Amino acid sequence: MAAVVGPDHCFTAAADLLTYECDGLTHGRTRPDLVVLPGSTEEVAEVVRLSRAAGRPIVPRGSGTGLSGGARPVPGSVVVGLSRMRRILEVNLRDGWMRVEPGVINLDVTRAVSGAGFYYAPDPSSQSICSIGGNVAENSGGAHCLKYGFTVNHVLGARVVIEDGTVVDLGGPAPDAPGLDLLAVLVGSEGLLGIVTEVTLRLLRRPEATRTFFATFPSTDEAGEAVSQIIAAGIVPAAIEMMDRLAIVAAKAATGLDWPDVGAALLMDADGPLAEVEHTSERAADIARRAGALELRLPRSEAERQLMWKGRKSAFAAVGRISPNYLVEDGVIPRSDIAAVLREIGAMAKDHGLRVANVFHAGDGNLHPLVLYDARESGQEHKAEHLGGEILRMCVRYGGSITGEHGVGAEKAAFMREMFSEDDLETMRFVCTAFDPDGSFNPGKVFPATRLCGERLERERPHPAEQAGLIERW
Amino acid sequence: MAERPGKDSDAILGVIPRLVFEPESLEEAEDAVARCARDRLTLGFIGGGTELGMGAAPSDLDAVLRTCRLDRVLEHAPADQIVTVEAGATLAALQAVLAPHHQWLALDPPWPERATLGGIVSTNAFGPRRTRYGAARDLILGVSIVRADGTRVKAGGKVVKNVAGFDVARLLVGALGTLGLVATATFRLHPVPEAAATVLFPALDSAGVSSLAEACRAAQLEPTSLAAVADSDRFDLGVRFEGFAPGVAKQAERLLDLGRRERAAGERLGEAEARAFWGRHEAVREMGPLRVKVSAPPSGFPAVARTALARLLGELSPAGAVFYPTLGLGYVAGRPSAVSAVAAATAEAREALAPLGGSLVVCEAPHDLRAAVDVWGAPPPAFALMERLKGRLDPDRRLNRGRFVGGI
Numbered sequence: 001m002a003a004v005v006g007p008d009h010c011f012t013a014a015a016d017l018l019t020y021e022c023d024g025l026t027h028g029r030t031r032p033d034l035v036v037l038p039g040s041t042e043e044v045a046e047v048v049r050l051s052r053a054a055g056r057p058i059v060p061r062g063s064g065t066g067l068s069g070g071a072r073p074v075p076g077s078v079v080v081g082l083s084r085m086r087r088i089l090e091v092n093l094r095d096g097w098m099r100v101e102p103g104v105i106n107l108d109v110t111r112a113v114s115g116a117g118f119y120y121a122p123d124p125s126s127q128s129i130c131s132i133g134g135n136v137a138e139n140s141g142g143a144h145c146l147k148y149g150f151t152v153n154h155v156l157g158a159r160v161v162i163e164d165g166t167v168v169d170l171g172g173p174a175p176d177a178p179g180l181d182l183l184a185v186l187v188g189s190e191g192l193l194g195i196v197t198e199v200t201l202r203l204l205r206r207p208e209a210t211r212t213f214f215a216t217f218p219s220t221d222e223a224g225e226a227v228s229q230i231i232a233a234g235i236v237p238a239a240i241e242m243m244d245r246l247a248i249v250a251a252k253a254a255t256g257l258d259w260p261d262v263g264a265a266l267l268m269d270a271d272g273p274l275a276e277v278e279h280t281s282e283r284a285a286d287i288a289r290r291a292g293a294l295e296l297r298l299p300r301s302e303a304e305r306q307l308m309w310k311g312r313k314s315a316f317a318a319v320g321r322i323s324p325n326y327l328v329e330d331g332v333i334p335r336s337d338i339a340a341v342l343r344e345i346g347a348m349a350k351d352h353g354l355r356v357a358n359v360f361h362a363g364d365g366n367l368h369p370l371v372l373y374d375a376r377e378s379g380q381e382h383k384a385e386h387l388g389g390e391i392l393r394m395c396v397r398y399g400g401s402i403t404g405e406h407g408v409g410a411e412k413a414a415f416m417r418e419m420f421s422e423d424d425l426e427t428m429r430f431v432c433t434a435f436d437p438d439g440s441f442n443p444g445k446v447f448p449a450t451r452l453c454g455e456r457l458e459r460e461r462p463h464p465a466e467q468a469g470l471i472e473r474w
Numbered sequence: 475m476a477e478r479p480g481k482d483s484d485a486i487l488g489v490i491p492r493l494v495f496e497p498e499s500l501e502e503a504e505d506a507v508a509r510c511a512r513d514r515l516t517l518g519f520i521g522g523g524t525e526l527g528m529g530a531a532p533s534d535l536d537a538v539l540r541t542c543r544l545d546r547v548l549e550h551a552p553a554d555q556i557v558t559v560e561a562g563a564t565l566a567a568l569q570a571v572l573a574p575h576h577q578w579l580a581l582d583p584p585w586p587e588r589a590t591l592g593g594i595v596s597t598n599a600f601g602p603r604r605t606r607y608g609a610a611r612d613l614i615l616g617v618s619i620v621r622a623d624g625t626r627v628k629a630g631g632k633v634v635k636n637v638a639g640f641d642v643a644r645l646l647v648g649a650l651g652t653l654g655l656v657a658t659a660t661f662r663l664h665p666v667p668e669a670a671a672t673v674l675f676p677a678l679d680s681a682g683v684s685s686l687a688e689a690c691r692a693a694q695l696e697p698t699s700l701a702a703v704a705d706s707d708r709f710d711l712g713v714r715f716e717g718f719a720p721g722v723a724k725q726a727e728r729l730l731d732l733g734r735r736e737r738a739a740g741e742r743l744g745e746a747e748a749r750a751f752w753g754r755h756e757a758v759r760e761m762g763p764l765r766v767k768v769s770a771p772p773s774g775f776p777a778v779a780r781t782a783l784a785r786l787l788g789e790l791s792p793a794g795a796v797f798y799p800t801l802g803l804g805y806v807a808g809r810p811s812a813v814s815a816v817a818a819a820t821a822e823a824r825e826a827l828a829p830l831g832g833s834l835v836v837c838e839a840p841h842d843l844r845a846a847v848d849v850w851g852a853p854p855p856a857f858a859l860m861e862r863l864k865g866r867l868d869p870d871r872r873l874n875r876g877r878f879v880g881g882i
Contacts, residue, residue: 094688094773095802117692139637146634152641153612168856173771174832175802176598176648179854179879180863184611184644188637208694228553234576234665234718273696276721283718332633336553364635365554401636408638419638423627427619427867428640434863446639 001036001078004046009037009084020079023064023071024126025411032059032073037081041159041167041197044080048195048440049165051078057443060191062102062134065126067328068409070137070190074444080195082133088112089198096203097156097173102133102196106140109201118203121148124405125313133196139188141405143239144269146363148204150405152187157200160186160193163436173200185431190407191442193435207271210238211281212305215293219263220244220358224339226266226291227362230284231335237284237363238269244342246322246357247315247370254318257311262294266362267312315359316370323355323372325381329388330406331395335365341398345369345391352387354380366404367395393418408446416448476543477506484538486518486877487531488841491538498543500560500618500626500657506539507655508624516872519651521593522564524585527765527838528597529650530849533876539655541592547571548658549632555663556615556632561592561656572663580607580664584756592656598648602699602714602755605800610647613661617643619654622868632660652878653867667698667716671726672748675711675733675740678702680779682738683709687772687799689732695725702797702804703755707784709797711738712751758794762809763840764816768823770832772802781826782806782834789819802832810843817846824851853880 002010011017012034021029033056038044051058057077064071073079086103093116098109106127109120123142124130130140136158141150148154157171171183186193217223223242230237243251243265252259259265266288270281285296299305319326333341342358349356349371357370369391373384392402396418403412416425425447432447433439476498480491493515495506510517515536520526522542541562549558552575559568565579565586572578582601583589589599595617600609607613616630619642629642646656675686683702690697690713698716702709715725726742733740743751759765766786770778775797783806787793790808797804810816824834836849854860857880864871864882871882 092771092773095771139641141635141637149608149612150635150637152644153608162859168859170856172831173802174769174774174830176767176769176833176835177854178833178835178850179857180649180653180860180882181611181645181647182856182859182863184647185641188641205691205694207696231555232553234668236665273694273721273725275724276696276717279718279720332631332635334551334554334556334633336551361635365633366635399631400633401631401638403638404633404635405637412638416639419631421627423625424629425639427621427627427629427642430866431640431642431645431863434866435859 001034001047001050004050005036005038005043009039011035020061020073020081023061023066023069025067025069025072025409028069028072028410030073030075032077032079035079035081037084039084041161044161044195044197045165045167047078047080048161048163052163052440058441060133060137060195060442062131062137063105063129065130066134066138066409067330067406068403068411070407070409070442070445072410082131082195085197092173093118093203095173097200098203099198099200100132101198102131102136104132106130106132106135113203117206119206120201121154121204122151132199132201136187136196136199137189137191138405138407143241143361146240146361147236147238152184154202155183155187155199156202158183158186158196159198160196162194163438163440171200190409190446192432192446194441207273209274209277210269210271211277212267212269212299212308213281213285213288214297214308215266215288216260216262216295217264217266217293220342221339222292223264223266224342224362226288226293227338228336229287229291231363233283233287235270235280235284238271239361240266240268240363241312242266242338242358242360242362243312243315244358246355247319247359250318250322250357251311251315253321254314255311257307259311260295267308312359316368319357319370319372323374325375326370326372327384327388329367329369329371329391330403331367331392331400332404333365333367333395333398333400335363337398338362338365341367341394344394348387348390352383354384354387356387364404365400410445413444413446413448416446480538484520484540486520486526486535486538489532489535491518491535493537495537495539496543497539500544503539503544503655503657504620504624504626507620507622510537510872511622511624514870514872516875518874519592519596519655521562521590522585522588524589525593525597525599525837529877531844531877532874533881535875541590544657550575552577554633556634556660557663558632558658558660559591560658562590565589565591565594573666576666577663578666579661580613581610584759591659595647595656595659596649596651602701602752602798605700605798606696606698607664611644614643614647614659615662616660617646617656618658619646620657621654622870622873626657630660634662650878651874652864652882654873669719669722670714670716671722672712672714672743672751673726673729673740674743674751675738677708678711678738679707680709680776682736683711683799684773684775686711686733686736686738689736690729691800693728693732695729700798700800701755702799703758704795705793706787707779710751712755755796758796759805759807761792761794761807762790763838764790764810764843765805765807765838766820767835767837768804768806768827768832770802770827770830772800774802774830774832775799777830778827778832782823785819785822789816810840813842813846816843820847850879
């Protein structure tokens with residue numbers, strides 16, 4: 001391996017491997033045998049061939065910000081880190097695309113073209129450190145995917161190294177290439193189908209205008225009702241985010257924003273052509289008032305608008321101010337059930353003797369309940385994990401999903417059976433084995449193992465970078 | 475279950491099946507596919523039949539399953555803006571159910587009265603509003619499919635945001651029924667826009683179309699449709715805005731200003747004129763027995779017009795072309811002159827598109843022409859992987875045998 005990637009990019013010493021034992025899901029750790037950081041598609045292909053010849057599982061890794069253990073090694077594995085492959089290869093603004101290596105950071109894509117008035121739409125909260133390769137693996141979303149869609153809607157093409165080291169090109173700048181849409185299933189396949197070494201991303205022209213408002217409500221019931229009515233009025237907000245009382249308290253504590261002490265708040269963005277946006281944002285504000293908003297704040301400047309979003313974005317990390325420990329859940333419910341679901345979560349939390357803060361993407365029903373606990377108190381951690389699992393089951397019961405954007409990874413593999421039958425899972429396995437018959441890539445992720453007694457769901461912990469204040473998530 | 479011998483009207487590109495199933499429920503559909511699995515019968519699927527000309531003729535066809543009686547809307551949750559329908563429901567019937575709630579499925583392929591949702595998904599059929607809303611791939615949330623072995627499975631879900639498991643639903647879009655029967659599909663819905671305006675720029679050359687499309691984007695206008703319609707080397711560019719009335723009016727006005735700066739004289743069409751323009755756009759598809767779909771990156775449009783479109787238009791009479799300049803997609807349709815001349819034009823058009831990264835697919839063609847051209851063109855670079863996938867999901871290769879790319 002050292003001969004392929006160079007001795008400086010091949011690690012076997014315990015101290016060097018430490019960083020790679022986990023991703024953003026920090027408590028589940030496994031030491032790989034080897035970490036390699038290839039610098040080109042050819043090197044990736046050679047690494048794959050060598051690993052396979054040695055019978056070693058291959059675990060692809062981007063920035064390691066994932067929250068579901070998708071980049072966690074398995075025993076005996078080779079971790080293939082793509083962080084050295086971070087060149088922007090080609091930009092074509094006329095056709096609105098950019099070809100990049102997988103290690104390019106999400107936000108750097110937008111930065112490279114923002115001067116020309118373009119941007120890359122998917123905006124996961126970790127966008128300042130997460131990589132495009134990881135986004136492709138997880139089909140990452142973000143607050144603005146309500147209007148603009150997910151990574152899968154913004155990837156035009158990919159170059160991928162499959163199990164035998166073959167390099168395959170899927171899609172490209174011209175639409176509707178004849179044949180099966182393998183790109184559609186590659187995006188979101190969580191590193192099980194191969195290693196992506198180049199990605200062609202769609203770039204969008206910046207909308208002419210963005211209007212934002214922050215509205216407070218007595219409780220999440222009224223806030224949920226406002227969301228429903230805004231949507232029912234035919235408005236497609238660019239983003240619409242909700243926070244409950246506990247989340248607002250935490251955000252205030254962290255940022256010093258002069259937000260009032262209320263039961264719930266909404267933060268909404270509308271964007272598009274100016275005349276359209278002025279109309280829709282006024283109408284949405286009216287609806288919020290009629291749904292029982294206590295107060296409506298409109299930012300008077302871009303700086304003020306950024307501050308409002310900062311409050312929202314910092315809410316996750318801010319929860320650390322009001323609780324020694326917390327775990328982050330990621331589930332989806334039908335949007336119209338938000339108020340009922342939040343009440344149910346509240347009741348479940350009470351039963352468990354725990355508090356849950358809610359900060360989430362209300363427009364698409366993507367919940368991020370933060371289960372607060374104190375690990376020093378015996379039994380609390382277990383209770384918190386149990387509550388997190390119950391919340392996921394509830395999401396499925398409401399017709400939703402066990403993950404809206406964090407992925408299944410290692411963490412929720414055991415929960416796939418809550419959503420899918422054995423036959424459903426078998427169909428996904430057919431797809432998987434068509435790409436990777438021996439299961440060389442990222443084993444142990446997505447698919448549940450044979451059910452074991454006393455199987456426990458793993459829970460997310462704050463990412464170290466997040467605790468250090470380097471990143472935020474929402 | 476309704477099961478009968480095949481008739482002429484059940485044929486797929488001239489191949490008449492021995493047996494036809496018309497299941498009335500999903501369970502019956504499972505039974506029919508399972509029976510074909512048991513008896514090792516090759517099986518094709520027919521929805522509304524609007525795109526049956528797509529693909530090669532089946533190399534073997536024992537049975538056909540028609541989805542026409544699987545036409546229920548299973549769930550419409552207006553507040554969640556999702557709908558789940560059976561495969562045989564027509565697009566028009568679905569829109570009629572959604573309309574009272576001021577919602578619609580933002581897909582506008584031609585022939586909505588006949589086109590079924592299963593067919594639209596399987597053929598990736600689309601219309602001009604793809605410009606804004608994307609295609610089936612962008613709107614589908616989940617499916618249930620009946621696999622080749624007769625097992626009904628689901629993938630995806632019924633919420634707009636969901637990353638649990640592999641995205642098998644999107645994989646079925648455009649797969650021409652070769653991976654399984656699309657039995658039901660769940661889609662994301664959009665609000666019906668309250669106002670619309672079409673601005674027409676007549677008789678532009680291809681460079682004029684491109685520069686106006688680019689100017690539109692530069693000015694941050696957001697049309698829902700942009701279509702250039704031609705019967706010669708001049709294009710009538712229709713640009714449609716939809717949304718709330720103030721935004722629509724303002725955008726149409728600004729586009730007319732842009733046109734003046736680009737020296738393109740445009741006019742905002744009245745309702746009847748707008749209908750006529752989009753009707754003419756639709757009618758291009760039915761200009762004759764030949765229809766090809768052309769793809770190239772948007773900036774390649776002038777080159778495409780000069781080469782592929784011009785070459786094909788020259789061999790057809792009557793002839794018409796539609797190009798969606800921001801999508802990089804278009805159609806040429808018409809009545810072919812001599813078979814050999816059209817085959818040569820198709821080959822030359824492909825040669826012209828290849829360096830742009832584009833492609834040409836023959837969607838409709840008379841029988842004699844099919845013998846002279848490969849409707850799909852050369853197999854794509856990832857063909858080996860596609861074949862492996864087909865082999866995993868349909869190991870006996872019984873579903874729509876021989877119809878898809880590379881004989882899949």
